[in-house]
Amino acid sequence: MxxxxxxxxxxxxxxxxxxTTHPDTVFLSAVIDHPRWQVGxxxxxxxESAPSDWARYLAPYLFTFAPERLIIGKFCQIADSVRFITASANHRYDGFSSYPxxxxxxxxxxxxxxPGTGPDTIIGNDVWIGQGARILPGAQIGDGVIVGAGAVVxxxxAPYQVIAGNPAKPVRARFTPDVVAQLLSIRWWDWPIEHIMRHQAAICGADIELLSAAAEEIAVQ
Structure with a gap:
């Protein structure tokens, strides 16, 4: 079982x-009720110290009346002190003063x-965002990306990259292009949780044939 x-x-x-429950780790879909958030x-x-308002803690400038959205996929992992600096934090910078x-x-x-209306910030599925990272307005982070601690993104x-630094740049690709293409096609994060649990070893390992076989089981159900 x-x-x-x-x-x-x-x-x-x-x-x-x-x-007892660990008070400092939460499933975000259960604790955030905010019209401009979408979280998988x-x-x-x-x-390290749980906030009373996770939405404000993680995205302090994403107001309920903001025009932009923060969209985060499924199975993402967000470490301590990460902040999403969404578009409503922007100032106008094309004139002589940026004062709001x-x-x-x-x-x-x-x-x-x-400034004018800014873009949505979009985070893919199974993205790991390391401690203290800053995600800037309009960033679009692909599935499977690992963001290094303290990175400014x-x-x-692109999907399945490891990025780090300020400004954040690719350190390496996690897998070859053909494996990345297969992972994006398989989309294990959309499987029923019971199937994910049965095939945890394939998901957490690096055997694409094993994972593809697990995907084929879903296809024939």
Whole structure:
């Protein structure tokens, strides 16, 4: 029998040895109720000191009235002190001053000090974001990417890359292009959780033939 995995609707999915829940790790889909967030099942975040408001902690400038969205896929892993700096944090920088006058006089309509609407920030599936990383407005991070601790990420990151630094740059590809193509086709994160648990070894290993065989089982069901 495969192990039983907790429901993505559980806020605190880690049970400690004494039977209590670990308060500093959460499934984000269970604890975030925010109109500009979209987060997939089983994506978790951890903090050395759990915030009372995970949405504000992770994306402090993504207001409920913001035009942009933060979209995060399934099975992502978000370490302590990660921040998503979404587009509403931007200032206008094409003029002589970047000062946001409208924030203080509160007359926003047509105000010359405010930038235009910015892009969504999109994180793929099974992305690991290391401690203290900063994800800048409009970043698009592909499936399976590993973001190094303290990295500052902007622009588009291809799937299954390891990136690090400021600005973040590719360190290496995790797999060959043909394996990456197969992984993007298989999309194991969309399988039922019971099938994922049965084939955890294939998912966490590096045997593409074993994983492809597990995918074929799904296809014939």
């Amino acid at each position: 495969p192990p039983i995995f907790p429901s993505p609707k559980i806020s605190y999915p880690i049970i400690l040895e004494d039977g 099942d089983y994506t978790y975040a951890s903090s 006058f409208a924030i203080f006089h509160r007359s926003f309509e047509g105000d010359s000090s405010m 902007r622009g588009t990151v």
